[in-house]
Amino acid sequence: MKRDLGIVSVLWLVLIGVGLVLAGFDVLPETHSDKGADVRHAWETLVLMAVPVMAFVIAVLTYSFLAYRRRGEPAEDGPPHTGRNWVPKVWFVLTGALSAVVIVYPGLVGIDAVMKKNDTTDIVVKLQATKWRWIVQYPDQNVTTLKELVLPVDKHVRFEIQASDVLHSVWVPAFLLKVDAVPGKTTYLEFKTTKTGSFEDNEAMRLQCAELCGRDHATMQLPVRVVAATEFDQWVADLGGEPGLKPSVAKSKPGGHSGH
Amino acid sequence: MVTTGNEAALRTAPPRQAPAYGEAVHAGHQMPKSKRAHINRVALWMFFFSESFMFGGLLAGKFYLAGAGHDAHLDQFLGLLITSILLLSSVTAYQAETAIKHGKTGQCVAWLFLTIVFGAIFAVGVGFEWATAHFSVHEPFGTAFFAMTGIHAAHVISGVFMLVLIYRLVRRGRFGPDHYWPVEATVKYWHFVDVVWVFFYPALYLTTW
Amino acid sequence: MTDAVAHAHGAAGGDGPAYTGWYAAGRMARGVAWAAVGFALGVALLAVVRNITGHDGWSKEASICAGYLLALPGWLFGMGMWDGWGREWFGHKVKHAPSDWGRYFSFCHDHKVIGIQYLATFVFLFLFAGLFAMVIRWQLLSPNGAILTNAQYNSVMSMHGTVMIAVAVAGVAGSFGNYILPLQLGADDMAFPRLNAMSFWLIPPVAVLLLAALPMGGWDTGWTAYPPLSTTNGTGQLMFNLAIITFGLSSILSGLNFICTFIFMRAEGMTWSRIPVFSWSLFAMAWIALLFTQLFAVSLIMVTLDRVAGTSWFNATHGGQPLLYQHVFWFYSHPAVYIFVLPAFGIILEILSHLSRKPLFAYKWVVGAFFGILGLSGIVWAHHMFTSTMDARLLKPFLITTELISIPTGLIFLAALGTIWQGKLWLRVPMLFALGEVFNFLIGGVTGIFLADLPTDIHLQDTYFVVAHFHYTIVGGEIFALFAGIYFWYPKITGRMYNERLGQWHFWLMFLGFNFTFIPMFWPGIQGMNRRIAEYTPDLQNINIVVSVMAFILGASFLPFVWNMLASLFRGERAQANPWRARTLEWQTTSPPPVENFPVPPLVTGGPYDYGVPGAAVHAAPAYSAAAGD
Helix, strand or coil, X not given: CHHHHHHHHHHHHHHHHHHHHHHCCCCCCCCCEHHHHHHHHHHHHHHHHHHHHHHHHHHHHHHHHHHCEECCCCCCCCCCCCCCCHHHHHHHHHHHHHHHHHHHHHXXXXXXXXXXXXXXXXXXXXXXXXXXXXXXXXXXXXXXXXXXXXXXXXXXXXXXXXECCCCEEEEEHHHCEEXXXXXXXXXXXXXXXXXXXXXXXXXXXXXXXXXXXXXXXXXXXXXXXXXXHHHHHHHHHHCCCCCCCXXXXXXXXXXXXXXX | CXXXXXXXXXXXXXXXXXXXXXXXXXXXXXXXXXXXXXXHHHHHHHHHHHHHHHHHHHHHHHHHHHCCCCCXXXXXXXXXXXXXXXXXHHHHHHHHHHXXXXXXXXXXXXXXXXXXXXXXXHHHHHHHHHHHCCCCCCCHHHHHHHHHHXXXXXXXHHHHHHHHHHXXXXXXXXXXXXXXXXXXXXXXXXXXXXXXXXXXXXXXXXXXX | CHHHHHHHHHCCCCCCCCCHHHHHHXXXXXXXXXXXHHHHHHHHXXXXXXXXXXXXXXXXXXXXXXXXXXXXXXXXXXXXXXXXHHHHHCCCCCCCCCCCHHHHHCCCCCHHHHHHHHHHHHHHHHHHHHHHHHHHHHXXXXXXXXXXXXXXXXXXXXXXXXXXXXXXXXXXXXXXXXXXXXXXXCCCCCCCHHXXXXXXXXXXXXXXXXXXXXXXXXCCCCCCCCCCHHHHCCCHHHHHHHHHHHHHHHHHHHHHHHHHHHHHCCCECCCHHXXXXXXXXXHHHHHXXXXXXXXXXXXXXXXXXXXXXXXXXXXXXXXXXXXXXXHHHHHHHHHHHHHHHHHHHHHHHHHHHHHCCCCCCCHHHHHHHHHHHHHHHCCCHHHHXXXXXXXXXXXXXHHHHHHHCHXXXXXXXXXXXXXXXXXXXXXXXXXXXXXXXXXXXXXXXXXXXXXXXXXXHHHHCCEHHHXXXXXXXXXXXXXXXXXXHHHHHHHHHHCECCCHHHHHHHHHHHHHHHHHHHHHHHHHHHHCCECCCCCCCHHHHHHHXXXXXXXXXHHHCHHHHHHHHHHHHHHCCECCCCCCXXXXXXXXXXXXXXXXXXXXXXXXXXXXXXXXXXXXXXXXXXXXXXXXXX
16 A cells, blocks of 8 residues: 555656656747737646646556556455545545636636736727638728738737628637637727737738638638838838827727627 | 355345236336326426426527517517416316316316317417517517517427327327326426416516616 | 347247338338428428418428428338337327347337447447548648548538537437446336337437438538528538437437436335446436537527528627527537536446446545536536637636536546556456546546636637547547447447457557547647638648548557457357446346346345445345346
8 A cells, every 4th residue: 555655656756747847848839919928827827737637647547557457357356445535525625726726827817817908009900800801901000901910019909800791710829819700799809919920930920710610711811920110110101001000099998809 | 255246146036027028128017007107297397397498598598689678569468368368278277187187077178178279379379479570580589589489389389289189089088087197298288388488478578678 | 048038039029020120121111201201291381381471482491491390200100109109199009119130220119229229320420420530631631631622621520520429429328328227227128118219210310411411512510500600501501400409309308218217217225325327427417418408409490590580590780699609509518518428437437446346436426526517517608608709707707617617527537546546457448448538538628627717718719729628528538438338338238248359459559549649639729720620831731640640540440349349249259147247237137138137126235336345235136047047
């Protein structure tokens, strides 16, 4: 009994070590938005919490598989282990505590972070989703394009999203954010760009429809570029628009992504 | 010593005669009649429980889609009339069940007949409501109204159909105080359909902003 | 003794017809014919009604609905419900199904026959939908799509998803639920044998409708059928709706039957604390099937009404609310995953206890956990809608309830680990599958936390991370248990032993193939590959090739399985009544059991898992020894 517990404990610690090494690899795409950073923190926290839990189950499972196996039919019964009612109680409390932690952080705290409304809005982009393309409008710059989504870096952005036919979903993997486009209502996504980049360097820099919308759902995508403010002005000017950001005071609209 | 559960035959009861295949597959027939009736009754209630989830879903859908309002053009008098008739039909159905329990086949037939008539009037009333409605199926309230009354009416019509079937069998004297489960089941179903309307009627006719 | 069983099955057919093959074929043909008549009648009735009410004379989809409404009872009554049930309503004597092999193709009331019907049907459907998975993986070998057009891909993907969900719903519960539940409880059949047969014979129309959708262009909405896409696409969608509503009806009736069987059909002495855990899991599962399935039907009825009657549940231009569908749909479809895994947990806990020769650890806690899951399952649905732009006030409550589900699930892990701890592990194929299931479900559960947690879900929703996650829970969690159950109960059901070596090959190929397919699949999801796409960005090609190749190995792992099952049926070693020396009641009768299950009504005198407990009473006396005198 003691020997079994000892070996499993050692195995558990070893597996935790392995898990922590694996957790060190960065698997998320390079992040270009402030809320993406919040998502990243949530991800990392959850991974760290998952490692000991998974390591424990795998340790017990592996050890039992190797140590308790019998060649052929077991000749006798195992120990019945009656009268250990404290074990499920302790387990219940532990798992309860663990899920309470997950609920509070990154859960509830994270919701507040990623649903937060921008204090100011530097640039408004209207995204019109229709089978199977995106229409990108910059109302303040008076620019409309079907070719790419360009955003200035370090600015507070608000997407105003509408769908004209079926459900679509706005997802820029490099922003780590997503919100559906629903016919009949306008939905919003607010965040701040934090880093320049383009689709050519990083395929996660694309606006991808993430909600099944029919035949060409897979290719309903646009390249995304986050550029310096001057470069953005230049791009606007090239398209015949009116360069310059016009920080509009956010009207009384719900932040993050929400309805009506 | 390994315990497998196979060592001792503790049972002392004599072996049961192995039935022929056809009989064995009628397991229900081997149990006491009272137990069979009890199981049937519980199962019927569980079926209602299940159905109430469907009607509850429709009700929730109505409030989600069309809010807590009703269309001003609804014929309130007609609504109240058919609701009263449906409620009345529950009373007559109950009388029919009581009558057959006491072996009064003639009374049962009469009450069943009344129930069928009331049920049919209700169905016709709903049809009239549909035909004269001032709102269309293309708007939120109309969507909820036609869908809910339609699905409820389908239950009413199936109930009337079963009542007619039972009516014929009662007239032939197939049921008595010791065997009236089909009557009871049909009447209970009828009560259930009635209760559903008790929820649908206020939701569709009475609630306001 | 085996001869006696064969005798009971074969010759003592009572009033069964003589040429049973022809009889069954004739009944099937009659079912099809009556269905055709019903269909024509429904179409004609609708045309008359439409003419009277002043509509255009003809509407394709409405006609299909009306026709199907009458075709379905036509099929059921024609194929045997009239002979075996309906005649009784009109005072005639019922006719029974044939008693030899023809009964597997007939409206037979025997729960063992129905269990086998379910098992064969759903293993076949599993392999069928598995082929579609192979096509999907072939397509994704190339970022531009290797073989299919986008439209074809959507149909293939939707077919794979839908059929696999059907397999997940009824594959375990329908087959082992029907076969094993009455045996474990010591009953001679289900509470409602005829209703049970009806539940099964509702399944063939489902398969026919889904197949019929393919020549109509299929449906491109996946198994979730989100409107407005599903209210505006081709007629294949209508076939899907009708099929799934029918399937739901079958599910509800089965659920009702399981609950009544569990409560009322238990043998003498089978007190609540002596009921085997698999039966408990079915009981908890059955409530979900009974209650929540109705909402699935409601959601698809709404879609159908939008299509054929012009209502505007989801048509935004007329004030409809597309999000309403998601609420109603997930209100069923999240609990549905517990329809999948609860019986799966039951099977693996059962096997872990019997084959480690130890009592099931924390038995009462496990039963409590089943009901905890059952209770929580109804209040977590909106975690599928974190990015759907539903009311923001709903986010936090649903995050909390969702995370709470990990507590009862954790108890099931405790029971699994506590049971094998210091046991005497008999590593036969079912045991391997059970241990593999625990490992797989661990990964499925832990990755679920990332999806239950809104901040990470907002990135991962609708990506291959989700695809990998639910394959871990459904395939890893349930299908592994399905195979564990197949190997575990194969000797009981067929009276023959499966081939151990082939079974081991199957397990290791499947276990490794599965894990090496789906572990890598998390990666493209995190990196930005969304799900349900026929083409993807070229950067992710290498990982997709790895996934595809591993998936082909996973697919190949079923070849030894199929061969094993078929060959062992004829050439397998004759199985003893109780090859695993297990205590539960299904092993205390012959393999296969006689028609009436137990020649002597069993008397239950002890707990089902008291292995090694000093002085424990036997769970129940073996019924065959009293009957056959050995």
